[in-house]
Amino acid sequence: MKPTLKQWLQVAKNFIIELPLEILAFFVVPIVLLFLKESDDHLPGCFRWFEDADDYYDGQSAAINGDGGWRRDHFPPPKNRTYFARLCWLLRNRIGYFSVKYLGVKVLDVQPASVVTQGDVLITQNKGRKSGFCKVECRLKDGRERFCYYREIRYTGFLSGFYCRIYVGWKLMDIAGANSENWHEFIEDGDKKVLKTVWAFHPLKRVKQ
Known part of the structure; x- marks a missing residue:
């Protein structure tokens, strides 16, 4: 979506x-x-x-x-x-x-039950090998809504070794797949405490096999 x-x-x-x-x-x-x-x-x-x-x-x-x-x-x-x-x-x-x-979005301000993930939660590890997307939406404790949309589009033909990468919103891919039951896994030591904004469009990235 x-x-x-x-x-x-x-x-x-x-x-x-x-x-x-x-x-x-x-x-x-x-x-x-x-x-x-x-x-x-x-x-x-x-x-x-x-x-x-x-x-x-x-x-x-x-x-x-x-x-x-x-x-x-x-x-x-x-x-x-x-x-x-x-x-x-x-x-x-x-x-x-x-x-x-x-x-930025403070992870502790996110309401765990509000996190909705659509698509492939592992798409950031794909590196262009196939087309795919992931969309993450959440609500903060003050009622504000935040989202991210990450998409990779693998080219065909003479550009088959390249892909397009789109990442907009906030860097919520770090909490993709989170919910009330597993929320503790996303707030451990070493996890990011604040998720930055992002508006990145890379039309020609090389596929990594």
Whole structure:
């Protein structure tokens, strides 16, 4: 089931709010990073909107220095604290702090019984091997409604090695398949506490077999 008009309007609202900040990040972040020390874990207070959410991995803040996967696969410590590594991280994860603080969905605010999942809950692991979708809807304790729509469309013909990926709404795929009985599995240590907004459209991603 595709998003409703109301849900598309929610996506449009987030897009209008976040796009100017995301564009601004490409100008602000490269300059601000010039003034940081290697030991710093955050951008200066007035620029924190442009860093990533403040999660910790192995006792280190990921705000400007990358999460565990980033450090493992791209910039092992101490290289993750260099100017170039921080720049790559912050431009890849633009305005994560802003998204979490002002627009994100706190998992503990979700009413477990309100979570409705349609489609393939494992579609994010598909990597384009076949077409499929998943839609997750929920209601927060204050009555607001949130949703996500994730879809992969496998091309045919000469583009058969590629697929289109669509992900809009909030990153509720992290709670896909949740309900009142299994809710404890989604709020364990290590699970995300806040789910960011998302409006991603990748028309030509390579299929991973």
